Amino acid sequence: MTNSNGRPNPSIGCSVEQCQYHYGAQDFCSLDKIQIGTHEQNPTVNQCTDCQSFQPKQ
Numbered sequence: 001m002t003n004s005n006g007r008p009n010p011s012i013g014c015s016v017e018q019c020q021y022h023y024g025a026q027d028f029c030s031l032d033k034i035q036i037g038t039h040e041q042n043p044t045v046n047q048c049t050d051c052q053s054f055q056p057k058q
């Protein structure tokens with residue numbers, strides 16, 4: 001199963017299957033580039049960071 005982008009990006013591993021850009025068959029993102037950010041003023045652990053390219057599946 002693939003999404004509209006069609007191919008996995010081996011440089012971006014991702015397990016968020018609820019995202020429309022998740023490759024599906026393998027745990028990779030299918031975008032060429034993603035944006036990572038934070039919702040914290042002073043991030044200290046990985047849970048403080050977010051993939052801001054996430055879009056829910058339609």
Ligand code: SF4
Binds near residue numbers: 016020034
């Ligand atoms: S856009 Fe972000 S959350 Fe979505 S599949 Fe790519 S890396 Fe994962």
